Amino acid sequence: MTPVLLALVGPTAVGKTALAVSLAAHYSLEAISVDSRQCYRYMDIGTAKPTPEERARLPHQLIDIADPNETVGLAQFLDLARAAIADIHARGNIPLLVGGTGQYMRALLQGWQAPEVVPDPALRAALEARSAESLWAQLMELDPYVAEFLDRRNVRRVIRALEVCLATGQPFSEQRRRDPPPFPTLQLGLTLERDALYTRADTRVTAMLKAGLLDEVGALLKAGYGWKLPAMSGLGYAQFRPYFAGQATLDEVAARICWDTHDFIRRQYTWFSLNDPAIHWLDAGNPVPAAVQCVEDFLRLQVRPSANSVP
Secondary structure, eight states, X not given: OOOOEEEEEOOTTSOHHHHHHHHHTTSOEEEEEOOTTTTBTTOOTTTTOOOHHHHHHSOEESSSOBOTTSOOOHXXXXXXXXXXXXXXXXXXXXXXXXXXXXXXXXXXXXXXEOXXXXXXHHHHHHHHTSOHHHHHHHHHHHOGGGGGTOOXXXXXXXXXXXXXXHHHSSOGGGXXXXXXXXXXXXXXXXXOOHHHHHHHHHHHHHHHHHHTHHHHHHHHHHTTOOTTSGGXXXXXXXXXXXXXXXXXOHHHHHHHHHHHHHHHHHHHHHHSOTTOTTEEEEETTSOHHHHHHHHHHHHHHHOOOOTTOOO
């Protein structure tokens, strides 16, 4: 069979990990986490990492590869993910991309070649001292086409795009060559009616708090991982900042996480469009039979007829 690539996309809390583990009972899969937060150690509950039991049933790559005071940017992720895909193919298994970080997933599936510009700490510090509005305005002057794929609310990525523009003297958008993966790819998407998905996400937030999310955040702070770190700006962590400053109750933090999760889900659907013909969308209520059938049909098309087969 030709080497292939599977991808499982969709918004947070929709059940991607559960479906991935179920598929592993049918195929020789290894998962690659496409999540910009699960790569950090000590951040297990808030990032909804697969449990040890799930990882025993389906090996996962690119989880726990960096400390929270390190940064795993798009360029590094692409290098690591492409190497993981090659390793999995070499073992005779099928790589399964699983995650909800839309930019990372799209970059990998479309073959973006991220600009290789070394971070400049002094420049970044100067940019971080400015307002989000002024940063976006400058980026629009230097590279108006970047608005087609970059969310202006993601200040960290706006700063990175500005850094690349200023360091190279060229628009960030023009430096993104595309070289798609050289093997057939199947994209499966999980979706759910929006109110039901919000309810599921809220239930998960409650479960995270019961599982010890507050203690996890406290341990990170005690270990010296401060609020300014990119890792600590993530959903489920940044919302605790007013609590530890004595400015909010735990109930208020929980409500804010739920609200921000709903907003995050809305933004994820701009990356994973229900109208994208490349994605086979499945209802998250009972996705396993349909997912297995999609994979079966896809793999059947990739089987090369033998030289002695009769046409």
